[in-house]
Amino acid sequence: MPHEATPLTRLRPEEVPAIRRDPVDPKARLAAEPIVEAIRTGGEPALRSYAEKFGELTEGAPLLLEREKELKAAWESISQEQRNCLSRTAQRIRHFARSQLASAQEISVPIPGGEAGHTLAPVEAAGCYAPGGRYPLPSTVLMTAVTARVAGCSRVVVASPRPTAITLAAAYIAEADVLIPVGGAQAIAALAYGAGPIGACDAVVGPGNMYVTAAKSLVAGRVAIDMLAGPSECLVIADHTASAKVVAADLLAQAEHDPSALPALICLSEDFVDAVDAEIAIQLAELETKETAAVALKNGYAVVVKDIEAACEMSDRLAVEHVELHVQDEMAVARKLKHYGGLFVGSGAAEVLGDYGAGPNHTLPTGGTARSYGGLSVFTFLRTRTWMRVDDPLAACTMIADAKALGEMEGLMGHAAAAAVRLPRHSGSGEALTGSAALKKNLSTKDWDTKGNRLHFALPKKGRIAEKCLKFLAAAGLEYDRPDRVDVALVRNMPITIIFLPAGDIAQYVGEGNVDLGITGEDIIAEAGVSVQKEMQLGFGKCRLSLLVPNEHRDARPADYAGHRIVTSFPEVAKAYFAPLDAAAGVKTSIKFVSGSVEAACKLGLADAVIDLVETGTTMRAAGLCELVSLLETQAVLISNPHSPHRELITMIKARIQGHLDSTKYELIQYNASRAILPECIKLTPGKKSPTIQPLEDADFVAVSAMVPVKQVAKIVDALIAVGATDIMVFTIKDCRV
Structure with a gap:
């Protein structure tokens, strides 16, 4: 006869x-304090x-059970079957934890004037x-200690009261250093x-009874803790595809905790619900832990909702520890859920598999x-430590000025002063500079790059x-960020500072040695009248600086405008x-x-006439002007x-830019040809020096590769x-050196 069981309470x-x-x-807190x-x-x-x-x-009993003594002895005392089970479970947990760890990345990002x-x-x-209360929990030893070791903790201490050989063996395979055979609030305090x-210890983790939880709340702040966990919970969401027998088994597995x-x-x-109640009654009768489970079932309930959307809304409102989905199209339903400790998708993913080491904690x-919280993971044992450096005060001057201003707003004048002392200062004046003033004056002194x-x-x-x-910066492989379009940017992968200047100033700054390298127009260089070294022409921005006159004077000579007004x-x-x-x-x-x-x-x-740049002549003609002389x-x-x-x-930057320019002029052509026609083919594709010719499997044929001018490719x-x-x-050739 089935064991008499209380049906799940029906709730609206x-x-x-x-x-x-x-x-x-x-009360537990009062006892634990x-x-x-x-x-x-x-x-x-x-x-x-x-x-x-x-x-x-x-x-007089030992307070520490050591890895190479008691823990190893326990490992050797259990059966081979038990060792295999613990080893496989530990390995699955370890694999999942290592994958989590691999997802955690250190970062560095540019900030004004430096990096963080x-x-x-x-x-x-x-x-x-x-x-270690009603039942030994070697699974929890594995879940906590294996994860801590994968995270990189150099010392792992397990505490568990009245440990059995299985618990000690689990600590051994989890690579714990020692086990303390003590429990409750006293164990948490000792850790x-x-x-x-x-x-x-620096972190204390793991579930426990109300006294353990109370003690963890008391030491939190002194050490990191994972969470303050209470009684275990499992919510099953089921539709018409679910098996009442399987759902009942999962609810009983939760109840016996x-x-x-x-x-x-x-559902x-x-x-x-009726079918699940009937199955619970049948299965409870055979359950060895029926006394505990029967009591826990009285805490449980069943709710009938109109559809899966309503079930998901209720689940998110409850935000329980475990959620099982026994539904059609389970992945679509899973994507709708937002709040849960662990999600078990589909009837095959029983919560018990999560309890016993499928991988997730x-x-x-x-x-x-x-x-508000996630479960225990490698991240529980990791500390995120931030850093920053500033090595170009000019690029950082706006950020520094903002820090000074915020210090003044908050009335913390020491903060403001500590920021102000780092502002770039113009040589000789002692004046703190910000914004464009700092850029202009400090370029002339290089006070910011001593x-x-x-x-x-x-x-x-x-x-x-x-x-x-x-585009040329990218072609030269210069990696930089220009936040908020500031005028100075540090290149991350080379010792280069990029300075964005008015085009008319670049030639002067290069000529006077305030900057080392620049890109500008030949017209700007001529106007600046400075001596610079022209490294290379870049092939764009081509135009003429010409004397332009009204169309009605197109037959005039340039000399006719001597003594006239030129803009x-x-x-x-x-x-x-x-x-x-x-x-x-004889005029002016x-x-x-x-x-x-x-x-x-x-x-x-x-x-009467103007001197201006002419590219296509469209603007010139629209203004009623014609080009008299270039x-x-x-x-x-x-x-x-x-x-x-x-x-x-x-020299390196120049070579990289030249390679980019050359790559835009040529394309790579590859083809197969018989040796009989090879001389004619070579005449068509001579390459820069000569084509590359490689033999094919068929000895009468070769493969030919050659660079050819872009404009001649089709021909x-x-x-x-x-x-x-x-x-x-x-x-297409992305880059080359020819």
Whole structure:
């Protein structure tokens, strides 16, 4: 006959109580406080006193069971079958924990003027508690100690009262250093504060009874803890596809944990609840732990909801320790859930498999705290330690100024002063500089880079060549960040500082040695009148600086404008051009500088002619102007200061940029050809020096590779086909050196 069992309490959805509760029982805390304090102040004698009082130690018994003695002896005393089981389980837990550890990454990110990041480091000593009440729990020893060791803890201490040989053997295979045969609040206090030969631990983890939880709450802050866990919980969500027999077995497995355990069911029909109740009655009759399970079943309940969405909403509101999904399309349902300690997806993923070492840890948050905490993992034993460095005060000047301002806002003037003393200062004045003022003055003094160990590379902030300059940085392999579009950025992978300047200033700064390298236009260099070393022409930004006159004067000569009004953004170039014309005519040309919209000056009556850049001529023609004479041809160029100490680095950057430029001019063509037509093919694809020719399996044929000009690719392919080449492929070249 089936054992008489109380059916699961039937509740309507609105009657389901929230299980969010204080995990610490007030009475247990009152009982634990004097024990914890006594061991904190009294050490080993106090620990022994309580352990003997509670029947955990006999007088004179060892306080530490050591790995190579008692733990190893226990391992050797159990059966081979038991050893195999413990080994396999430990390995699955270890594998999962190692995978978790692999997902934890140290980082470094650029900050203004430097770098910041975090490192990950394990706590040195981990204390792992495993209950030893009704039943030995070697699984908890494995879950806690294996995980601590994988995290990298150098010392792992297990505490468990009245340990059996299986518990000691589990500690051995988990690689624990020692086991303390003590439990309750006294064990937690010993792990946290140390007692005699027991050194204080940095983290204390593991589930336990109400006194263990109370003691963990008392030592939290002194040491890291995993969580304050209460009675175990399991919620099964089931639909019409679920097996009542399997669901009943899982609810009973939960119920036998503890009289306070919570087994619960959410399903879609009353008939299914009836079927589960019937199965519980049958299975409970055969269960050896029926007395405990029968009591726990009275805590449980069953709820019928209208659909799976409602079941998920209720589950998230409860945020229980374990959630099992016995439903159709279980992965879709799993993705809807947000709050749980551990999720068991599908009827095959029983919670008992999680308890006994499938891999994920079984030490999980209870009492609704899954909304706030995760379960035990390698991350429990890891510390995230942040760091930062600032080695370019100029690039950091805005950040430093903000720190100073915030210190003043908060009334912490010492903070403000500590920031202010780090602001870059102009040589001789002692004046703290921020923003563009700091950039301008400090470029002239290099007060912000006294070591001189970084090459300073100037690029245009904006304008016609600025965007293409950024592509050249990428081609040169310069990795940098420019947060909030600040004007200085540190290159992470080379000793280079990139400085974004007005295009008109770059030639001057390079020529005067304030920066080492720059990209600007040849027109800018001519206007600056400084001596720089032209490293290479970059092939973009091509245009002409020309004298433009109204269309009705297209037949005039340049000399006709000597002594007239000229408007331009290039006054020095204009003066140099008109100087001999003025001398010949005995006049003085009026040259007026404007920074933009030069072409409008004639129509506005401000000028008789203008000197401006002409690329396509569209703007010129729209303004009713024509080109009378070109003063100079210009394009973007890479320039350097001839006295820069970073010549080797400049040469490398130049080579990388040249490689990028060459790669845009050529493509790689590959094809197969018979040896009979090879001479004709080589004439078509001679390559830079010669083509690469490789023999094929068929001795009469070869494979040919050669660089060919981009503009001739289509013509060359047609010609190769005509002479009999086959298998022709054309590849874009990302980078090259020719």
